[in-house]
Amino acid sequence: MKILIIEDEPELAADIGAYLAAQDYLCEYASTWAQAREKVELYRYECILLDLMLPGGDGLDILNILKEQGQQDGVIIISAKNDYENKIRGLHAGADDYLAKPFHLPELAARIYSVIRRRSFANQNNVLQNELKVDLSSRVVTVHGALVSLTRKELDLLLFFISNKNRVIGKSALAEHLSGDIADMFDNHDFVYAHVKNLKKKLSEAGYGNYLKTIYATGYKWEG
Amino acid sequence: MGRMKKLLDQSLRPLVIYTLVVLIVSIPVYFLTINWIWENELDKHHYAIREKLEKRLTSLDLPDSAVNDMITVLDKVQPGFSFNEAAAPSPDSTYTLIRFDTFMNDREQFRCLMTDIQVNGTRFRVLIETNMEEIDETILAIAAVTIFFFILLLAGFVYLNRKTSLRVWRPFYETLASLQAFELEGGKPATLPDSQVTEFADLNQGLDRLMEASLASYKQQKEFTENASHELQTPLAIVKSKLDLLLQSRSLDQPQMQILEDAYQAINRVTRINKNLLLLAKIEHAQFDGQQDISLPTLLTAMSAQFADRFESSGIRYTQQVGEMTLQANPMLLEILLTNLLVNALRYTPAGGSVSVRADQGKLIFANTGTSALDEQNLFRRFAQASSEHAGSGLGLAIAREICERYSWQITYEFDCGHHHFTVLF
16 A cells, blocks of 8 residues: 655654555655655555645645646644644645544554545445454454453544554554543553453453553553 | 823923912012012101101191190091100111001001100100001912913913823824824834824834834744644654554554553644644734634533543542623634643642532632642743643643633632632633
């Protein structure tokens, strides 16, 4: 699956690329407005990561070009501008999601996963992981065909792990994913532990193998 | 600061006081002058009478017995005269006397002359009295006239002061009105009226310069905070992503993982401070305008739901007793205010403690378990951490206060019965 990273900060673009490459994504880069325009006009991507402040132009214009050409590429805006007006403007212009910098790479991976799933598997949106099946449209989880009843946060957590398969996810990334903007107000992320514990318990009771590993001091990893 | 006084009244006041003092002093002066004239005139008159009396009686050339008869008649009949035979001469005396007069049937004041006359070699002691106005009545009359003139002057002063001062000071009041309408957020200096008066022209020029300078530095400051904050976002994003990548390394040992986790904590804190600085700058610059009616209990319930799992994992009991209450505010700002107070309560409550939110007569009270009172002086100041145990951003309560000030709400802190109370008075 092809991803275009439109970001003028090479370090950040490279890190995003490195993280996503391990998720079997194929990343291309554009660091200026002109490069970005050329790429989106010539090639198609499953998902485009779009920085709004680009040398040579406004990132929103890239969205307009896509719209004019009737292209269906998923777009996630990644911007340092974390305010309501910019978010609204971006989403109005046709972006699928808006992620404010600084963000955690697993969060970005989860957003990309979600955008691609929404766009490409609109009808039959099932995620299969070994003996686990998640129906994204009805939000139903089954193990060996038997229903597992999860809370909304547990389901969020499960999808977050699945979209970051085989990667170590830090506790603060999980906390931010679960509680959004208020997460960075706290240093204590113990509540994450409680949710993970419950999720693990419910899955193992349903007969799912121990694929969710705790990593010392830092976080968790979903092996699959 | 006492009661405010108006400029025009200021200039009137000493004038009025001065006039009052002069007029009060004038009352005894008038009286003394009038009295002196009165007495002087009466004394002259009395001496004239004495001369006439002596001359006429002598020129009649009557026998002694007839003189005696006539004097007895004068003594009995002519008012204001009394005669006594006197053996030895005595000096004249003039004096003023107040006594009851049987004829007038009232207390009366008299000017008297006691003197000797000599008729046919016989010496008589004569008392000549003239009724004059009583001293107290004179003073009263003068005072009444003075007060009348004072009132006349006062009315004139007020009228003239209004009329001329208003005209003289009009450019000043116009400048004042323009200044009061001036807002830094507007980005434009106030237009001040032209004046032909040097002082006002200078004043306006000075104000113009001041406004231009404030606007420039305001703009600069606004841009600076926002730019600084935005500039920080990118390196922060890089550090964060580097840590996320480093975490994927398979060769990390446990101490290294601990270091990574500590680095995460620190980067989160920097992110938080940066975010709050930007927010504070935005609130100060009134970038959140739009207002709407917001139901306080609905918003609070929605927000506390976000915190529910944190309360639970810290073993903190959360209670909310807020009846229906609608506020006019920007929804984002109100949410930030409530979030910051809830976060504050949650962060500083020890495990097993409680956090309660209750509304009471236009007040919203956040109470949480605590051990000792916090320093109220510093609590709402930026980066004035009341306790070093927990590392917040140092800005949460400063932001809360900024939002409250924006809507003229009052936020206060008190410690009571082992609970911290943060009260917002709407």
